[in-house]
Amino acid sequence: MEEKDQVIKTLTGSADATKMLSLVSHKLRTPLSIINGYSEAILSQSAKEKFSPFTAKALEEINKQGTKLCDLVDKLLFFNKVENLQPKDLAKKHINLKNLAKNCANDAISHEEEINTMPETATISKRGTFIEIDSPSNLEIKADEELLAFMLEELMTNAIKFNNKAEKVIKVQCANHGDSISISVRDYGAGVRPQDVNKIFERFYQVDDYFTGQIDGWGLGLTIVKKIIDLHNGSISVISDRGLGTIFTASFPVA
Ligand SMILES: Nc1ncnc2c1ncn2[C@@H]1O[C@H](COP(=O)(O)OP(=O)(O)O)[C@@H](O)[C@H]1O
Ligand SMILES: [Mg+2]
Structure with missing residues (x-):
């Protein structure tokens, strides 16, 4: 097992880790939403054809990777939520x-x-x-x-x-x-x-x-x-x- 995996496994077992996961995910969520919101807004502007091919590609890539990161953060948040659920919930x-x-x-x-x-x-x-x-x-x-x-x-x-x-x-x-x-x-x-x-x-x-x-x-x-x-x-x-x-x-x- 790699060292990284060991650290993650130890961390995910503790209450502190649950709090940390939740905190980190929430802190990442806000700036990511802003990055994605702006890149989407720029991309959806009708003047898009005015961009150079490089700028258009760069914006698309920023938006694609930002969306991917948002999905990853959402998954981490959902994992944290579900991990702490009990049948009565x-x-x-x-x-x-x-x-x-x-x-x-x-x-x-x-x-x-x-x-x-x-x-x-x-x-x-x-x-x-x-x-x-x-x-x-x-x-x-x-x-x-x-x-x-x-x-x-x-x-x-x-x-x-x-x-x-x-x-x-x-x-x-x-x-x-x-x-x-x-x-x-x-x-x-x-x-x-x-x-x-x-x-x-x-x-x-x-x-x-x-x-x-x-x-x-x-x-x-x-x-x-x-x-x-x-x-x-x-x-x-x-x-x-x-x-x-x-x-x-x-x-x-x-x-
Ligand atoms: N339908 C599938 N066919 C082949 N491999 C799969 C399938 N579903 C899951 N796996 C394997 O199980 C691993 C864990 O899946 P999952 O927990 O959903 O994580 P993730 O989708 O983030 O990689 C995947 O990385 C993949 O290697
Ligand atoms: Mg999967």
């Missing part, structure tokens, strides 16, 4: 799973387009990403909607992100098994190596980019997903094969 209500999955799929796809601001890759991801949702129309689950939405969007975003196929097909399946409800997200992307399957739920763990071709992010998404599932008394399983793709299945008991 959940705002549970009946949620229609098909509608929720559709909304999350829209968000996951538009997020992907934002990441790829290069015109050629944006076109590919726009045309080439399909999220198919297979769920009974009336299937409901009693859960915290914000948290369940995070779980679904994170699994879909990962399915898109760790996938370098020109055409990305993601299949989301929701099913009622009587005493439990399952939600699975399947991709045909890079897959997870057997030695990494358990590690990917650990804080800050990311498989090296040589294998997945992607290292953006914190390595916190699945840690948050696991915590959300635990808070709902559920479980998660992973079936994966290198090069063939991955199926993440979350199961929730029917109360």
Whole structure:
């Protein structure tokens, strides 16, 4: 384990670290919003064509990286919030799973387009990403909607992100098994190596980019997903094969 990882692991275990994470994230959020707000405002001005190609490119890059940083800070803040939640804190209500999955799929796809601001890759991801949702129309689950939405969007975003196929097909399946409800997200992307399957739920763990071709992010998404599932008394399983793709299945008991 690298020294950096050890420091992070020690820090994230203490109450002081929780406070520090929250403080640092909040302090970063304000200046970042200002940077992004101004760069967006300048970019959206009608006089944009007056910029030299270099200035236009520089502004786009400032905006792209600023948005990326904001997303990272938001994830850190959300991680901090969810880490400190207990089952009694959940705002549970009946949620229609098909509608929720559709909304999350829209968000996951538009997020992907934002990441790829290069015109050629944006076109590919726009045309080439399909999220198919297979769920009974009336299937409901009693859960915290914000948290369940995070779980679904994170699994879909990962399915898109760790996938370098020109055409990305993601299949989301929701099913009622009587005493439990399952939600699975399947991709045909890079897959997870057997030695990494358990590690990917650990804080800050990311498989090296040589294998997945992607290292953006914190390595916190699945840690948050696991915590959300635990808070709902559920479980998660992973079936994966290198090069063939991955199926993440979350199961929730029917109360
Ligand atoms: N659908 C997937 N296919 C292949 N690898 C995945 C998939 N989902 C997650 N992973 C691996 O698990 C790691 C941890 O995922 P996550 O916690 O969401 O962090 P992040 O998305 O910030 O890298 C990723 O870095 C990646 O290596
Ligand atoms: Mg992720």
